[in-house]
Amino acid sequence: MTLKELRCLLAIVEAELNISAAAETMHASQPSLSRHLKLLEDELGFQVLARRGRSIAGITPAGQEVIRLARRIVNDVGNIRAYAANVRGEGAGELNLTMPQTYARHLLPPVLAILTKRYPQLDVRIHHLGEGEPTERLEDSRADMILLSTAGDRVPAGISLPLFSWKRVVMVPRVHPLASLDRPVTLVELARHALVTYDASRRPDSSLRRVLGQAGLRARFACSAQDADLIKVYVRAGLGVGLVGELAVEDADREEFAVLEVESSLPECVAWALVPSGRVLRDYTVDLIRLLAPQLPADDIRRAIDGSARPLWPPPRAWDAGYADVGEPRLGRPPTRTTLNHLPQQSTYLG
Template sequence: MPTITQFEIFVKVIDEGSFTKAAQKLHMSQPAVSHAISSLETELGVTLLVRERGKDLMVTDIGKRVLVQVRNLLNSLEKIDEEISLEKGLVKGTIRIATFPSVTAHFLPKIIRTFQQKRPNVSITFKEGSHEEIKEWLSIREIDIGFVVLPCRELDTIPLVKDRYLVMLPDGHPLLQNKQVRLIELGKEPLIVSNGGYEAPILDLMKKEKISINEKYHTSNLNTSLGMIKEGLGVLILPELSLKNLSFPKENVRPLETNLYRHIALGLPSLKGASRTVQVFIEITKELFRETAGRF
């Protein structure tokens, strides 16, 4: 029968993307990690990982399916350990979360501080990614809970805040004379579109309403987008929360006249199956968002 240690090594190799990095994290030798994976594959009678010199580590289809079950098993063992610790009057464990940049910048530090005041023996690990990456990490149980954007029907979700959309305009732009920018007016504008996908719901709505879209430039960095706006090359659609950590003149920003908002929520595979630690994190996060929701 496979051992828990083999399963833990299997997960770590996939998370790190290589045997060498996994060995470093686990304080083991690389041959020992390779032997553990080979032994696991032999006992299961299937190939879980494909490793070829000079190429990225590949997880087989059966490896991906086994990974989900292994993560569930390890998570269940963590919950057992948590329950035993609670029975002994201790609270310990680890919570793994994922966020996207605007949440990381404005909410996560305070959430972590408040959480660790209440659960000082619980460690928090977090990673940052796009909305699609966070959903993927949740689906394979790589994280316990993540910040997502609604709708997100494949997960259990807890709504937190509505984030309105803004339009960032160059100096002297005619639309600066208006208090708001109408959706139809964007059809006349060269749009700077970010790889972060912030404006995707607005572009979908424009297509639905048959408004022409001029995606003039695509950028992977918001600071690049700001420079392009300042040079008069186009306009940018951005949720308000994402704008708050950027250096951009407020007088060049106008609300977008639409009933469409970015709805930020917490997402997890199963609310009923959440550990007590995750439940505490949810309550703390909900409270902090309630305190600040009126500002956005």
Template sequence: MNLHQFRFVQEAVRRNLNLTETAKALHTSQPGVSKAIIELEEELGVEIFARHGKRLKRITEPGEHVLKSIELIMREVGNLRRIGEQFSAQDSGTLSIATTHTQARYVLPVPVAKLREAFPKVNVSLHQGSPDQVARMVLDEVAEIGIATESLTQYEDLVTLPCYEWQHMLVLPAGHPLTKKENITLEDLAQEPLITYHPSFTGRTKIDLAFAAKRLHPRIALEAIDSDVIKTYVRLGLGVGIVAEMALRDDGTNSDLVAIAAGPLFGLNVARVAFKRSAYLRNFVYKFAELLSPTLDRATIIKAMEGRKHADEI
């Protein structure tokens, strides 16, 4: 048995048992993938996949156990590579970060710039996606660290830590009637067309739950994944915006809008960082985590990686 066979099996599972897609992803031929998997099965004496003709239909019971072992082996192979990189080039390499648009646009620029100052030979690769995509990129080792608010705690093989708390903000054009109210309620907002995030992004779940708890049915006029898009449509008068407070930094670009804290209405959110369980983290990964939050020191991360899945303290 060899690592090529393990990779073929792993990728076949990732590609929903489609050998054509598996071969494309691995830049090889479909017959070659099929042959390698069969040879591994023959060597192990068990079928990893049940078949219908030449097609893979499902993972067998012994196959599930084989996949768990392959996952452990391939994880350690990745760790060996990172250990080699760490000690052959202590201050160089690539830091791959998976995150959402809001984090990439408003939170990460300063930590990334400071990391580049500390490690000028380290390149940074940003991968943007939905929270579920962020989690998957960390699990698939496309990224070493993931940063998002939703979904990260739902994955068994991710270790997550709280990074910082944040609240939503109401964004209104100057002169909007709600800007004159001392205390805006959920009932007030339910009467307005709302412009906010897509349900899988940036704390949208908290917004929906707050309205549901009051048995209110808000009018969502527009959903987006980009805070700047939300603000643009607010300026056009399409409705009241609900955005993350990070998107309202004091840089002069939001001076035409009125921002009102909505934490009392929707509660606080926690942005979290995620690492793949048992991954070997290089020095500059720890440094980047420290730049994100003073609570993310090296000792805390190591303790979390060795212990509980998700740490809740912040």
């Protein structure tokens, strides 16, 4: 039994039993993966993956246990290699990030520009996650880190690091009646108009629908999407009032649209970094977290991941649309306690 065989098995499982997709991930041929899988099953003496004709139909009961053990073995070997690379000060490697399109498009470019200057041999791979879309178990995926957002008092399960807070803003054409307001848009005014916003806001448990419901109001949706840039297209076409994250608003948008704040009863959102437990993070992964959240100590990040401590994290800094020349995000708004006051007691925030 070889490490290569176990990796091929896990690649097939992570590709939802699609050998062609797994082969592409492994940079190998489909016959090669099939051969490694056969060698593994021959040595075990039973099938790990059930077949239907020439296709894979599922995972056998015995295969479930083999996969669990294989993940642990592959993870342990990866941890040894990551630790050794950190000790050697090696900067080459592969960083797999999963996040919504809004973060990939509007947040990450200047941060990655700083990171890749520090680590010129770093290979970054970005995988798409729909806004508000549930995530798989991080330990079962190839991701080194997942970026996502929650609103109000919601804290993601697992090892979750609070990075920064951000607000939702209204975006309308300059001829729209709301464009003349010199104050935040009220919930009543939001409820009067058809909204163009993220798909996640349509869910019955979304913070938008919850806050409107508490005020005796109801959201009316004209259109929704997972991509903020697509929302802008629909607002431009006159479908309705846009409601997007402030980090998706660019200078050109402010010239074309009126961008307005919403009354404070609509809770701010918090950006989180989800990291896998029990995994040795490469130095460049910790550096990326600290570029996004300089207030988080590197030692606390490592201790939280290896399970030796549960740090009390400082409040997330407020996001601002710019980055300082010194290489840290410029987070202009002062840290807010609005969200922190409503966090559950088991929160890992300091406060």
